[in-house]
Amino acid sequence: MRLPNYLVRRPGGFAFRLIVPLRLRRAFGRTVIKHALHTHDPATAQAWALALARRYQLAFQSVAQGALMADQDAKLRRLTGKTAREIDEIGRVLPDDGTEARPPASRRAPVSADDELAEALGLTLGRDPKEWSVSDAYGRRLEGKDTDDPDADLRRQVAASHHLESLGAPAGAVAAAITQARVPDIVDMLPKGGPPPGIKPKSLKAAADDWMKIIAIKFQKPNQGKNLRAHRRTIDLFAASAGGRTLVHTIDWATVSKFIQGRLLTIDTSTAINEQSWLRDFFAWAVKARHYPQDRANPAEGHVHRTKADKKAASQRNGFQAFNLTQLCSMFDPVNLVRLKGTRNRWMAVLGLYTGARAKELTLLELLDVGPDEEEGVPVLDFNLLGEFKTLKTETSPRKTPIHPDLIALGLMERVEALRADGQTLLFPGLNMYAVNGPSAAPQRAFTRYRQALKIEPRTGLMGLHSFRDTAIGALKMAKVGQAWREEYVGHDKSERKSVKDTPHGTAYDVETLAALAEICHPPLNWADRGVIDIAALRPLLLAGLDSADEDDKDSDSEE
Template sequence: MRLPHHLLRHSSGVFHFRLVVPADLRAVVGLRIIKKSLRTRDPAVARVWAYVLGARYAQVFAAARGQGTPPMDKARKDRPRPLVLPTGPGNEVLDYACQVGNVRIEANGPEDHARAMEAMREMAALMAQQPPALVPPPVVLPVGPAAPAHRLMRPIGKAAEQWLRSIRADTLTKTLTIKAAAVEGFAKHFGTDRMLHEVVREDIHAWVEALRLSGLQTPTLVNKCSYLRGFFDWAAQAGYYPKFPKDENPAMGHVVFRKREKVKRRAHGFKAFTLGQVQKLYAPEALAQLSEGARWGALVGLYAGARVSEVGQLALTDFTTVDEVPCLTITDDGEGQSIKNEASRRTIPIHPDLLALGLTERVEALRAEGETRLFPKVKVGAVNGAGNWLSKSFTRHIEAVGIEQPAKGKYGFHSLRKTAIQTMKAAKVPLEWRCAYVGHELDEEHVEAYSGDYGPKEMLDAVQGGLGWALDLSGIRKALWSGGVRRRVRGK
């Protein structure tokens, strides 16, 4: 007796029912594969429920094709009628083969027949206790012309092209290239002419595993999956892919950083500068070797703890006064501006040291010259971002002052962000204020601690004491303002 049962066993031991939707019904059903947890680790119970679900979905598929449904038992509308088996002249059961939904039962002789009857009795007993969670819901078929089905019928290659066109205007050229490589790479792996709505999690997982075997590391795989998540979010909104809950995007959960990888990543990431290194980098004679724009960029990065792209894209309109406190805003509202995430959008007080060095004076001088950006020579929409020039300049500056790269990790402009955060931490600046100041995400339980009525004055009181490096401010100011007005305004 052969009993196909469509069973998969999860690593947890729980059995799942898995059924491939017929090709001619996938556009209507909106799925290529149906998968449901059977909520049991007992193989006998799981086998029987696989029979039940197979029969029920067979009824749904038959109705979808307009072929009607199999005969039903009058006592229970959701129970198929028991099999009527062939018998001989003496009422003995003959050899037979029959189909119950997607389950084929074959019996050759009395012994096979006895096992078949035992299986049917198990099915009947379990169906009488039918848990609602295991009953497949009826499929709601489209009414009228099959417009929704046609809308879903979109080749993934064409959908990828459309998505890239839709984000081109708001995406940096380099970022667009990276996103295109990820989504088009998956489309090629899956088959550019296959329908987008046929993609299931198993297809994406197979692609991820293929990339891993090709030698790509976990951080790269995480980035590629994040871009693919954005593509599927767009596809669901556009009607090219079935709707899914926010936390069930098919591209989610395929790659995670293991604890060992996280430790290794931290060890090889950017390192914070020591106090002695900061004083060496910001000595007046050392700063004088940088371009005028790079000097200001390096100082803003140190005191604001900002990312290099956030510094390089600053517009003059980002400098305001709130509650009589001079502030700067990190935002994506202006042309060529972008932020890493929503937590990065912030308005922070300008540190008193930056005011003493003349940052607001520079802003006013630029406005008087008719400029609109803090660094006028930076090209809007640069391929590598608005901060690429500053990152390269500061890396050369580190080498020029004689600071050697560490044995593990590296020094760069991002080290200034780590330096600011760790210095505030050492000064016991509360976590919620540190996160608010540098634009880090924070758990919801802490949000109330720095939201509500708190503003720039409170933030300044909280963080300014944790951002001190005993620099020669008067000497630095002379280095910043040496030369004529036009030089300091026109400098990058």
């Protein structure tokens, strides 16, 4: 049997509407019962409507049975406070002593006849529609007034709840069992008709555990534990929000929205976007595992996104700022560079300046990745995934970057040969591959201390080894190097195809060659010609030792 529609959508929110059975209309004094639900949320409204409908049906049954009994008036008085003859005076409640009583004066708005009837039947909504409050296990309570913005009210309640949790237990306090009125769980209220055809019911907690086992394969390399833990934290928080025993196939868009909106109160938008992406992956897996219907939209889609303006603002606030020419000259002045301890740390800065590579990409280079390309013979840095610890940021990050002639002159190949003779396999040996923030954590800290000692600070955002990436890209832009060539050189996502107009000599390359890439990108990065790099003076500082084990690694954060 199809369920009646108890909900009515109004501009001020949802309302509950129930038609009184014909045989009971005289007893109840009306044909229709209506209640404002004081919410704009469909899931909350449906939960309240189903709860009220269920309890009204019980009331109808009691009145119907009482109508056949001799004590009809007593039955009605217990249920409604009225006798059959007095039922037409709806809006007043007549207690057993016969005195007239109206709703309590503390109510700040007139009470409708329907609301009075609901109170007489014990069908109140369990909360004042104009107030909200939250309590903790120690009896502490925060409350406030509702506004015309239900979403903002919900945010205030969640924030108040988090604040109470952050206070911790009072000295000597013992947690008390507190029963709080709450909106009925819509999953518990829906008819138990079983799962949709073809669905294997699975609790959210059990499904989360299965999903984590699957994605652990993706993050199986030792230095990827941080990403794996971030996924685990997100799915656990979602399970706590939605209920660990909730069946996956019953989760809807509103459930995920409640979680994401709550997270936005405590985390940055970019982090929320990451968590939304991971939940989207979880439900995509659930569809394949037949725990979630394939014909439904992914419930983790479209809750939060960033516009171009948001991205630009976030980049200015949290992004890395490129170095200017004056700052570069100061950092690579041989008199100053000697203060940056360790040839490894010095090479990290130099390579970042000439290649625009990410710090982690440089720290994972093996000696086999440095040298002449097998096909063209052009010396390259080969950023690939061939190795135990190798990881790259995006699908377009694997690339071969031609080695700048200045790097050859500074002694890069001599360092490679010296490391091979020493029995090493990595270009930067001795780094902690199990560090929480990856093997680049130690060189990052060393360079940051050096930069701060020179009093080089960002005007906005951040400054670090990653700033050399922005510096190199900026130099290529200033030289009007085509975007496609820049993306090829530094390993950015490809947004356009290479054009004949992007080449300095107007020759189209049917086959993309490393020689062409070097010819286009190396001239704008001639830092020696621009007075930043003194090859003769810096070469001894870069070849002073191998730094196979560096003191800076002693305080590296490592995974337990």
